[in-house]
Amino acid sequence: MNRRRALAVAVFSLLSLALPAPAQDKFIVVASTTSTEQSGLFAHLLPAFEKDTGIKVRVVAVGTGQALDIGRRGDADVVFVHDRPAEDKFMAEGQGVRRYPVMYNDFVLVGPKADPAKVAGGKDILEALSKVEAAKAPFVSRGDKSGTHAAELRYWQSAGVDLEKAKGPWYRDTGSGMGPALNTAAAMSAYILADRGTWLSFRNRGDLAVLVEGDKRLFNQYGVMLVNPQKHPTVKTDLGQVFIDWLVSPRGQAVIADYKIGGEQLFFPNAGSDA
Amino acid sequence: MADGGRSAGLPIVATGLAYASGGTAILEDIDLTLERGVRTFVLGANGSGKSTLLRLLHGLLAPTRGTLQWGDRGARPLGQAMVFQRPVLLRRSASANIAYALDLAGVRGAHADRRVHAALQAAGLLQVGDRPARVLSGGEQQRLALARAWALEPEVLFLDEPTASLDPAATRAVEQMIAHIHAHGTTIVMSTHNLAQAKRLADDVIFLHAGRIAERTPALHFFSSPTSVAAREFLEGERL
Amino acid sequence: MPTVSTLSQSLAVAADLIAGFDPKLVEIVGLSLAVSLTATLLAACIGLPLGAAVAVARFPGRGAVIATLNALMGLPPVVVGLLVYLLLSRAGPLGALGLLFTPKAMVIAQTILIAPILAALARQIVEDAWAEYREQLKSLGVNTRRAALTLLWDTRFSLATVLLAGFGRAIAEVGAVMMVGGNIDGVTRVMTTTIALETSKGDLPLALGLGVVLISLVLLLNFTAQATRSWAKARFG
Numbered sequence: 001m002n003r004r005r006a007l008a009v010a011v012f013s014l015l016s017l018a019l020p021a022p023a024q025d026k027f028i029v030v031a032s033t034t035s036t037e038q039s040g041l042f043a044h045l046l047p048a049f050e051k052d053t054g055i056k057v058r059v060v061a062v063g064t065g066q067a068l069d070i071g072r073r074g075d076a077d078v079v080f081v082h083d084r085p086a087e088d089k090f091m092a093e094g095q096g097v098r099r100y101p102v103m104y105n106d107f108v109l110v111g112p113k114a115d116p117a118k119v120a121g122g123k124d125i126l127e128a129l130s131k132v133e134a135a136k137a138p139f140v141s142r143g144d145k146s147g148t149h150a151a152e153l154r155y156w157q158s159a160g161v162d163l164e165k166a167k168g169p170w171y172r173d174t175g176s177g178m179g180p181a182l183n184t185a186a187a188m189s190a191y192i193l194a195d196r197g198t199w200l201s202f203r204n205r206g207d208l209a210v211l212v213e214g215d216k217r218l219f220n221q222y223g224v225m226l227v228n229p230q231k232h233p234t235v236k237t238d239l240g241q242v243f244i245d246w247l248v249s250p251r252g253q254a255v256i257a258d259y260k261i262g263g264e265q266l267f268f269p270n271a272g273s274d275a
Numbered sequence: 276m277a278d279g280g281r282s283a284g285l286p287i288v289a290t291g292l293a294y295a296s297g298g299t300a301i302l303e304d305i306d307l308t309l310e311r312g313v314r315t316f317v318l319g320a321n322g323s324g325k326s327t328l329l330r331l332l333h334g335l336l337a338p339t340r341g342t343l344q345w346g347d348r349g350a351r352p353l354g355q356a357m358v359f360q361r362p363v364l365l366r367r368s369a370s371a372n373i374a375y376a377l378d379l380a381g382v383r384g385a386h387a388d389r390r391v392h393a394a395l396q397a398a399g400l401l402q403v404g405d406r407p408a409r410v411l412s413g414g415e416q417q418r419l420a421l422a423r424a425w426a427l428e429p430e431v432l433f434l435d436e437p438t439a440s441l442d443p444a445a446t447r448a449v450e451q452m453i454a455h456i457h458a459h460g461t462t463i464v465m466s467t468h469n470l471a472q473a474k475r476l477a478d479d480v481i482f483l484h485a486g487r488i489a490e491r492t493p494a495l496h497f498f499s500s501p502t503s504v505a506a507r508e509f510l511e512g513e514r515l
Numbered sequence: 516m517p518t519v520s521t522l523s524q525s526l527a528v529a530a531d532l533i534a535g536f537d538p539k540l541v542e543i544v545g546l547s548l549a550v551s552l553t554a555t556l557l558a559a560c561i562g563l564p565l566g567a568a569v570a571v572a573r574f575p576g577r578g579a580v581i582a583t584l585n586a587l588m589g590l591p592p593v594v595v596g597l598l599v600y601l602l603l604s605r606a607g608p609l610g611a612l613g614l615l616f617t618p619k620a621m622v623i624a625q626t627i628l629i630a631p632i633l634a635a636l637a638r639q640i641v642e643d644a645w646a647e648y649r650e651q652l653k654s655l656g657v658n659t660r661r662a663a664l665t666l667l668w669d670t671r672f673s674l675a676t677v678l679l680a681g682f683g684r685a686i687a688e689v690g691a692v693m694m695v696g697g698n699i700d701g702v703t704r705v706m707t708t709t710i711a712l713e714t715s716k717g718d719l720p721l722a723l724g725l726g727v728v729l730i731s732l733v734l735l736l737n738f739t740a741q742a743t744r745s746w747a748k749a750r751f752g
Contacts, residue, residue: 029616029697038716042700060616060697074605075615179715186717204717234605234613335650353656363651366669367751375665376655407751 027056028239031068031076034177035148036222037061039105039197039266044259049246055239063177065145071095071225074232077240082222083147096225101275102247103256103267104221107151108199109212110182111137111191119191125215126159133161136170138190142181143173151220152193158217182208195220200261221275222267224248248272284345284352284430285311285462287332292341294327301327302486305341309431309464314457316473316494317466319483320509325466326435328483332464333357333433353380356424357433360440362416364408369400372408373423380427390426398422398452414445421452425459432456434465438472450476470510474498482506528724529731540725544732547705550618550692551685554625558681562630563674566637567663571645584638587631592624593690599624600694616697621705624691629681636677641666675744679737686733706732 036042037059046057060070064081068090071079079096081087082104090096109119109128117135119128132139133156142149156163163171172190174181178198185192186206194202199210224244229235246252248271256269292305302324309315309332317325330336331343334351345352364372370391377387395401398418403411408419417437424432434453438446446469453476457463467473473480477494484505490497501507532540569580601607603615603623614620644666652662667674689707696703698712706729713722 034715038712058616058697058699058702060699062697072606074610177715179717183715183717198716202717204719232605234610330650333654335653355654357651357654359651363648365648365665366671379655379657379661 025056026054026239027058028077028236028243029058029060029075030078030080030243031060031062031066031070032080033064033067033082033147034061034179035146035195035198036080036082038177038179038201039195040201040261041197041256041259041267045252045255048255049243049252052251053242053246055242057243063144063146064150068095071227074227074234076227077236078224078226078243080222080224081147082220083150084221084223086147086150087223087225090225095228095231097228099223099225100244100248100271101273102222102224102271103253103269104219104275105267106196106213107148107193107218107220108196108210109191110185110194110199110208111211112189113207113209114189115211117191120211122212123214125155125212125217128212129155129159130161132191133159133166136168138170138172138188140172140174140181140185140188140190140192142178143175144177146177147220148178148193148195155193155217197261197266200264200266221270283347284354285309286346287431288344289332290342290344292331292338292343294324294331294336295339300486302331304487305331307481307488307491309462311430311462312457312460314463314465314476314478315481316477316479317464317481317483318470318473318509319466320512323483324486325483328481329357329433329435329464329466352430354427354430355433356427356429356431357435358417358420358424358437360436362420364416364419366407366409368405369408369411369419370395370404372419373426376423377426394422394426397425397455399448412445414441414448417441417445417449418452421449421456425452425456428459429461431462431464434463436466436468439468446472470498482509484509522723524720525723525727528720529727532724532728533731540728542701543704543706543709544728546618546703547686547707547729548732550621550705551625551682553622554629554685555678555682557622557626558630558633558685559678561626562633562681563637563667563677564663565630566634566639567641567667568659569634570638570641571663571666572659581635581638584631584635588635590628590631591690592628592688593694595628596624596691596694599627599691603695615695616699616703618696618703620695621692621703624695625685625688628688628691629685632684633677633681636680637667637674640670640673640677644670672744672748675740679740682736683733686729 042059046059050056060076062070064083064086067079067081068086070076071090072095079090080102087099091099109125111117111119117132117137119131122128141152153163172184172188174184178194179202181192182194182198182202183204184190186204186208189207224247226237226240226244227235229237253269253271256267257265259266287309289305289307292302293300294302305328317328319325327336331338333355342349365375367375373391373394374387377383377390382390395404398421400415400419400422403415408416411419438449441449450472453463473494480490480492480494480497481488482490482497482503482505489505490501490503492502497506498510501510569577569584599620600615602609603612603620604610605615614623641663645662648666652665657665687707689711692703692705693708693711696705696708698704698708706725710722710725710729713725
């Protein structure tokens with residue numbers, strides 16, 4: 001009785017383990033960011049790509065730091081993030097073959113409609129952040145090594161604010177993705193730097209609204225890189241390059257421009273520029 | 276015992292046996308011999324060491340001092356079985372319980388089936404052979420435990436107060452089985468509180484008092500004219 | 516804290532999802548069940564015999580082994596996930612297997628997570644039974660190995676509850692499957708990672724709705740298991 005049972009269990013387990021592996025589909029693994037995935041871009045983009053090429057794309061969406069780390073480990077074929085300095089470092093390490101600019105979206109400064117720091121309607125992000133710090137108004141930071149977080153830190157620095165000195169109870173470092181950070185900001189009626197894409201899809205707004213936008217400094221550039229097969233022989237070089245070529249092609253760029261939330265375009269294709 | 280030839284595990288000879296547990300001495304100075312075919316009863320008050328003695332003789336416990344010989348061997352042989360006050364049965368059918376014991380003894384297949392059938396029949400349990408052992412009544416369960424022991428055709432059968440939890444009818448049925456087993460050549464070593472039972476069934480009596488053998492005599496003699504004071508007091512007390 | 520309207524919204528969402536047999540939902544539920552059931556069975560093959568062996572055998576250091584097993588019940592899923600991730604990564608020792616970001620990796624992580632639970636609980640159950648059966652079984656001449664197997668079968672009803680506990684832990688965890696699976700849409704997305712995703716997108720009614728579906732599923736499974744157990748117990752004792 002025991003032996004038969006053990007055998008049945010073993011067979012069942014082997015079958016179950018065998019099942020979830022879909023036979024010989026062509027696929028690549030792309031490491032990207034949570035904000036990109038949560039904007040809904042991939043749900044719009046990838047079906048078009050698959051239709052055109054027959055290649056499935058498996059997106060692992062994490063913070064920029066972790067996405068590049070996945071690339072460094074050779075666990076992804078392509079990385080697709082939005083943090084130029086970090087991408088340049090990745091290339092300098094020889095981890096990527098070539099960096100292509102793809103598109104940009106922008107950041108917005110979101111905050112409570114009551115606006116204690118009086119920044120609403122401004123066109124200068126640095127000025128706005130100075131005012132927030134001066135008023136010690138509650139501000140939520142992602143604090144997770146993401147592209148958004150890196151940008152936020154650069155703005156503080158450019159605004160002449162020494163965060164180490166100025167940090168206090170008003171500055172809330174959450175160590176989380178864009179969505180959870182927005183949740184926190186909504187709950188606390190705090191200011192927060194967000195990418196427009198996640199903001200437009202975000203449903204739990206509370207009393208938050210876009211207060212500052214349009215500053216060129218807020219533009220958020222996306223770059224795509226093939227992970228270097230010389231460092232990681234298992235990288236699917238051919239399929240990965242097809243994806244990249246498609247993204248920067250007129251067809252791919254049109255699909256990107258086509259993605260709208262509530263009638264508003266989120267991403268602005270700019271492949272071929274030197275962004 | 277299983278079919279592989281009878282090993283001579285008798286007589287059982289204990290020399291200077293003692294057992295202590297957790298610093299307390301339970302048995303001291305036990306010297307005895309158990310001969311083939313004799314029905315030996317171990318009597319004594321609660322705490323006198325009856326259960327411990329049986330377990331030592333069966334090899335379930337190791338003595339803290341002294342030696343035990345089973346026939347010509349120093350290690351406990353196969354061919355012994357034990358029945359406890361509360362029957363321990365597995366969660367399977369009555370016949371499966373017997374088959375399990377036989378399987379452990381190396382008896383399987385058609386041969387085992389026959390022995391299972393015979394044992395159930397001897398115990399009057401044929402009708403309930405397929406029922407889960409645990410849903411049987413207390414008396415039926417104890418008879419099943421005995422049937423299991425009987426199927427093994429043991430040389431020696433130890434019983435530790437087997438009818439203490441049973442009603443008179445069940446007790447009678449169990450005693451009949453013991454008599455049956457003895458008639459087939461098994462040596463019986465049994466403890467009990469039931470003096471009437473001991474009078475009915477015993478050939479020899481070992482009377483334990485405070486962990487020592489106070490008296491060892493044929494049963495008739497023990498019940499009519501015990502020599503030790505302890506035995507006399509014991510019999511007085513039990514009679515009351 | 517969710518407001519009353521969020522709660523009632525989520526119940527409505529849950530009802531819609533279930534009634535509509537939303538194909539995405541079916542896919543996610545199916546994968547959750549496949550991963551966690553497989554992990555439970557594999558963990559049982561490892562944990563139950565291990566627990567029974569420790570219960571019955573006597574060896575130096577046994578107390579330490581028991582304490583360790585009990586402590587491992589509290590393994591944080593995210594830590595298990597991280598360790599398995601480092602093992603299965605291409606940069607890691609088992610990278611050549613190419614298992615990272617696949618359901619197989621999720622099964623491995625969950626198996627490691629719940630095997631100690633099954634072992635520790637089985638150990639306790641078998642040890643309690645051994646206390647009851649030991650003298651009779653020794654009288655019949657069992658060796659350690661046979662005793663462990665016999666006790667495993669005899670305590671099967673209690674062990675069924677142990678399996679349910681292990682399964683419950685597996686299907687409810689998010690840390691391990693998120694790390695080693697990557698929450699890839701259509702490939703490694705399960706109920707818990709979807710709930711986490713929808714929460715982080717701010718779609719709380721959907722997240723809670725999925726939570727209701729998950730809890731209902733686990734409840735249904737437990738009720739079925741309990742009914743089966745009662746029937747089997749009455750029938751087979």
